[in-house]
Amino acid sequence: MDNLQAFKEKTINNYLSNVDLTNMNIQQMKDDLKVLIGEEPAIMLNYINEKSLNEDGSEGKRIEKLDSFTITFTINKELLPGKEMPFPISKKFIVD
Secondary structure (H helix, E strand, O other): OOHHHHHHHHHHHHHHOOOOHHHOOHHHHHHHHHHHHOOOOEEEEEEEEEEEEOOOOOEEEEEEEEEEEEEEEEEEEEEEOOEEEEEEEEEEEEOO
């Protein structure tokens, strides 16, 4: 892992440790991280959908819960000799 990747991961982890993940504003997260890591990351939300059945066989309540989210950012990586290109890094975070 290079220094830039380690810096960005540590910065994101520090930022997330101070955010209420049960009541988060994604656009605000993107704006804050843009200032901290120098780019607007992509954030993908991963939900769990559960649908219960009642004893009589009818459909019950549908429960949708945020399970995790993935933050994707880039680092410059030398993919060809002498040529650096943006390379995406994705990190998954579990919401309790």
